[in-house]
Amino acid sequence: MHLKVVAILVFVAYSTQNGYEFIFQKTLNARLFRLKSILHDDEEQNDDNFRLLLEEIMVKNLLPYKCVVLLSDDIYSGTFSKSWFRRFGPYITFIVLNVDEYEDLLSPSDETKSALTTAKNEGCQMYIILVSNGLQVARLLRFGDRYRVINTRAKFIISYDNRLFDKSLFYIWKRIINVIFIRRYGGERSGQSIPWFEITTVPFPSQITSVLVPRRLDIWTKSKFRKGVDLFRDKTSDLRNQTLKVAAFSHIPGTTKNLQTNTVRAVLGNFSGAEVEILQTVSAAMNFRCEMYEPVNANAQMWGGKQASGKYTGLIGEMVGTSADIALGDLYYTPYFLELMDLSVPYNTECLTFLTPESLTDNSWKTLILPFKPSMWAAVIVCLLISGGVFYALARFHETISRIKEKTKNVDPLSKKRKIITLSMCPDLEKLDPNVKYTLMKEKYNPPKPEGEAVGLYQFSRPFNSMLYTYSMLLLVSLPKLPTGWSLRMLTGWYWLYSLLLVVAYRASMTAILASPTPRVTINTLQELINSRLKCGGWGEVNREFFKMSLDPSTKLIGENFEVVNDSNEAVDKVAQGVFAFYENSYFLKEALVKRQLRFQMSRVSSASNQSQEMKDIAKEDRNLHIMTDCVIKMPISIGLQKNSPIKPRVDKYIRRVLEAGLIKKWLDDVMSPILNAEVQRTPEESKAIMSMKKLFGALVALSIGYFISVAALVAEIIHFNYHVKKDPNYNKYSRSIQYVKKAE
Numbered sequence: 001m002h003l004k005v006v007a008i009l010v011f012v013a014y015s016t017q018n019g020y021e022f023i024f025q026k027t028l029n030a031r032l033f034r035l036k037s038i039l040h041d042d043e044e045q046n047d048d049n050f051r052l053l054l055e056e057i058m059v060k061n062l063l064p065y066k067c068v069v070l071l072s073d074d075i076y077s078g079t080f081s082k083s084w085f086r087r088f089g090p091y092i093t094f095i096v097l098n099v100d101e102y103e104d105l106l107s108p109s110d111e112t113k114s115a116l117t118t119a120k121n122e123g124c125q126m127y128i129i130l131v132s133n134g135l136q137v138a139r140l141l142r143f144g145d146r147y148r149v150i151n152t153r154a155k156f157i158i159s160y161d162n163r164l165f166d167k168s169l170f171y172i173w174k175r176i177i178n179v180i181f182i183r184r185y186g187g188e189r190s191g192q193s194i195p196w197f198e199i200t201t202v203p204f205p206s207q208i209t210s211v212l213v214p215r216r217l218d219i220w221t222k223s224k225f226r227k228g229v230d231l232f233r234d235k236t237s238d239l240r241n242q243t244l245k246v247a248a249f250s251h252i253p254g255t256t257k258n259l260q261t262n263t264v265r266a267v268l269g270n271f272s273g274a275e276v277e278i279l280q281t282v283s284a285a286m287n288f289r290c291e292m293y294e295p296v297n298a299n300a301q302m303w304g305g306k307q308a309s310g311k312y313t314g315l316i317g318e319m320v321g322t323s324a325d326i327a328l329g330d331l332y333y334t335p336y337f338l339e340l341m342d343l344s345v346p347y348n349t350e351c352l353t354f355l356t357p358e359s360l361t362d363n364s365w366k367t368l369i370l371p372f373k374p375s376m377w378a379a380v381i382v383c384l385l386i387s388g389g390v391f392y393a394l395a396r397f398h399e400t401i402s403r404i405k406e407k408t409k410n411v412d413p414l415s416k417k418r419k420i421i422t423l424s425m426c427p428d429l430e431k432l433d434p435n436v437k438y439t440l441m442k443e444k445y446n447p448p449k450p451e452g453e454a455v456g457l458y459q460f461s462r463p464f465n466s467m468l469y470t471y472s473m474l475l476l477v478s479l480p481k482l483p484t485g486w487s488l489r490m491l492t493g494w495y496w497l498y499s500l501l502l503v504v505a506y507r508a509s510m511t512a513i514l515a516s517p518t519p520r521v522t523i524n525t526l527q528e529l530i531n532s533r534l535k536c537g538g539w540g541e542v543n544r545e546f547f548k549m550s551l552d553p554s555t556k557l558i559g560e561n562f563e564v565v566n567d568s569n570e571a572v573d574k575v576a577q578g579v580f581a582f583y584e585n586s587y588f589l590k591e592a593l594v595k596r597q598l599r600f601q602m603s604r605v606s607s608a609s610n611q612s613q614e615m616k617d618i619a620k621e622d623r624n625l626h627i628m629t630d631c632v633i634k635m636p637i638s639i640g641l642q643k644n645s646p647i648k649p650r651v652d653k654y655i656r657r658v659l660e661a662g663l664i665k666k667w668l669d670d671v672m673s674p675i676l677n678a679e680v681q682r683t684p685e686e687s688k689a690i691m692s693m694k695k696l697f698g699a700l701v702a703l704s705i706g707y708f709i710s711v712a713a714l715v716a717e718i719i720h721f722n723y724h725v726k727k728d729p730n731y732n733k734y735s736r737s738i739q740y741v742k743k744a745e
Contacts, residue, residue: 049195051079053182053220054128057157057231058088067124069116071097071140076130076159095119099131105140116149126155134161141172145644152176152644155232160184160200165212171322173212175644177204177235181214196221199231204646205239205288236650239288246279246290247315247324249298253587253671254330254637257294274667275328275639278347281663282654286647290326300566303329305541316340319640327640330585334635336542342645345652346636347664350585353628354536355592356523357578367698371509380502384474387495388467391488395460398485402457457484474499514695522626526554529581529628537563537571538583546633555632572596575625585635587672589627594678596625 058065068088070080077098085094097115099105105112119127127150131137137158144150152175158164160183165173173179179201186195200214219226250257254275271292283290295301295318304314311317318324319341331337333346369377459479460466469479473495483492523529529536536558538544547559565571565582572592574580582589639655641648658664693700725731 049223050182050184050197051081051084052223053197054079054157055084055087056220056223056225057180058092060231065092065125067093067095067119067122068126068128069095069097069119069124070128070130071099072128072130073099073101073132073136075132079130093122095122095124099136101133101136103136105136106143108140108143113149116144120149120151124151124154126157127151128157130159132159132161134163137161138164138166138169138172141169141176145172145175148644153646153649154178156180157182160198165214167210167212170208170212173202173208174204174322175642175646177202177646178232180217180231194221201231204235205242207242236286236647239286239647241287241289243289243291244283244325245323246292246326246328247295247318248276248292248328249294249302249315251302251330251588252591252675253585253668255328256671271328273328273671274348274664275330277667278639278655278658278664279326279328281658282651285654286650292328293324302566303331303540303542312340315640319642322642325642325645329640330588331638331640332542332546332635333638334542334546336545337640341643342641342648343638344641344648345655346638347655347659348637348668349634350587350637351631352583352585352633352635353589353631354523354529355572355575355582355584355589356529356532356534356626356628357575358520358522358624358626364694364697365701367510367513367695368702369698370513371506380474383498384467384470387491388463388470390491391460391470392463392466394485394488394491395457395466395483398457398488399461457488459483460488470495474502476500476503520624520626523581524629526558526628526630526632530554530557532581534581535561535563535579536581536583537565539565539568543583568592569595572625583632586627586631587668590672591675593625593627594675598678 058068072079080096088094095115095118097112099108099112103109103112108116129137129140131140141150145152156176156179158179158181160181164181181200183198183200184195185198197220199217199220201217202208203213203215217227217231218229248255248271250271253273255271255273258270258272279290295304295315298314301314304312304316306312312320315327315329316337319327327341330350331343333343337343372380458465459469459481460483473479473492476499479492483489523532523534541564544559544562544564547555547562550556550559562583568582568584568588569592571580571582573596575582576596582592584592639651641651
């Protein structure tokens with residue numbers, strides 16, 4: 001029997017030294033259970049002293065706890081008796097798990113997963129893990145940390161096992177810091193009648209180097225603690241000047257890299273920005289130092305992404321690989337980042353939008369129609385048609401009344417004030433029939449007035465003339481004669497008042513347009529960007545995933561052709577060429593605009609001979625760039641922390657205080673002030689209202705249209721005269737008025 005026990009112990013020791021984490025099969029489990037029965041007799045399984053220690057810890061910290069997880073195996077299952085639950089049951093909700101000795105807790109059963117998930121969702125504040133196999137506990141903690149099914153910021157009570165302090169688990173004890181280990185000493189087997197228990201914890205905030213040595217907190221014996229210290233004191237309030245590694249790269253407004261080196265920024269890696277100021281404030285409050293560094297190839301990788309091998313690059317790779325404790329770089333508060341690291345409470349909300357080129361289409365030809373909106377123009381046209389129709393109807397009504405009056409007088413209107421023209425006065429009439437008597441009006445070359453036509457109604461008596469004179473009044477052109485009839489006169493007066501108000505409004509709006517800078521044809525909405533058919537792209541896989549996973553059809557359409565770029569200067573150059581739209585936050589895009597303009601200013605200062613041909617070509621094809629006014633999304637921005645970081649609650653607390661004090665807005669203004677000042681100096685001419693032919697291009701277009709219509713009308717009149725008037729039998733080129741006289745008779 002003893003040989004079998006020794007063989008099992010040797011096998012276990014050999015497997016542990018070689019790093020094999022195995023789960024015993026059924027035969028081995030049976031032997032191990034018999035081995036544990038030898039080492040732990042029935043008295044130790046139901047150890048009253050151990051139960052009393054746990055009860056005293058619970059009573060001492062009873063108030064904060066509303067939910068407790070009890071996880072044990074067959075060896076420790078007897079610790080939690082009915083009296084335990086009877087004593088704490090009214091105050092605490094217990095979630096009890098009993099794991100088998102052969103269960104692999106790195107991939108636990110569905111029942112275990114469900115219980116752990118329930119405990120996490122219920123917000124359990126304490127985990128009591130009493131499992132004799134330290135390898136199972138280690139695998140359970142690794143599983144809970146990886147998939148976040150265990151609240152690592154809760155308080156833990158774990159039975160002591162040396163295998164929990166292996167080097168591969170050091171990262172766990174940087175995240176689970178509110179933990180105590182209970183180690184038993186003495187007992188009947190050791191020759192001591194009274195057992196005693198040592199209570200230790202991990203040495204946080206001290207750095208764990210090559211060996212983890214637990215720090216003793218207290219000793220419990222004879223039903224009391226020797227020192228009575230707080231077993232779960234807050235370890236994050238004072239980090240005791242420990243050094244935390246901070247990974248960062250330049251991404252305005254969170255971080256900017258300074259070219260100058262000074263003693264103040266030497267420790268911070270020559271970085272400045274809003275996030276750097278926040279980190280300095282938090283580090284002063286929590287008493288820790290920052291060692292900032294820039295990840296390899298950060299200018300191209302930035303946040304980084306997942307490679308085919310499963311590893312991460314860039315800033316994410318530093319956090320996933322636990323090389324850095326804090327990450328700075330305008331991290332978006334999105335599920336993509338939350339799965340890989342912890343994010344602090346958002347300190348700012350940034351407008352994420354696109355940098356787009358201004359349209360090549362010149363809209364100066366629209367100057368004449370820009371003062372009114374399309375709905376206003378539609379109303380003006382409708383009023384013009386209605387008014388022209390009303391003027392024509394009233395004119396026809398008055399003509400009818402005039403004819404009735406003339407007929408009642410029984411007088412021939414053509415006999416009034418006529419003058420007989422003899423043949424001697426008009427020798428041209430000799431060619432005509434001498435038996436016909438011709439009469440002419442006093443105006444020799446004007447036809448006689450039709451029967452019944454009243455004076456002053458000829459402007460509106462025909463539909464075309466009515467529309468023409470109505471339109472001329474709209475342009476403030478006076479009528480040649482005041483129309484006859486009080487109804488027409490009243491309507492004319494009110495129509496003139498309407499025309500006056502409309503023209504004054506049009507002139508004022510036109511003056512404002514001509515006095516303002518040249519209008520810019522820009523892209524300001526997501527739908528306009530889609531209609532422009534520009535290629536869209538941005539930095540990092542996180543932006544592409546955001547567009548692909550969006551439920552909005554327009555946003556998802558952009559995500560299908562979204563390109564990942566690694567160079568902002570190259571992306572801005574493509575935007576300037578009119579073939580690309582660059583996606584970033586508005587602060588970053590403003591900086592990119594200023595950088596590009598400064599680059600061209602420096603090239604202009606240098607001699608033309610020194611300027612490269614490529615730069616000349618780019619400058620020749622360059623155009624103004626524009627930041628979309630509509631935000632694609634208002635994105636919360638946070639500071640990155642290691643996954644399940646224990647300092648997150650306190651960091652959130654200080655960030656909220658800084659935000660409430662208004663310091664973050666002040667720091668953002670300080671970061672952006674040089675860029676905004678450079679932008680103001682860059683565009684002084686754009687604010688001047690200088691008149692140019694380009695602004696008056698609309699007038700030239702209107703004049704050209706008038707010339708075209710006039711020439712077309714002239715050609716039509718010539719054709720009508722040659723092919724219609726000349727072919728009339730009554731036509732006489734010497735006295736054309738005779739033709740009208742014959743028609744009148």
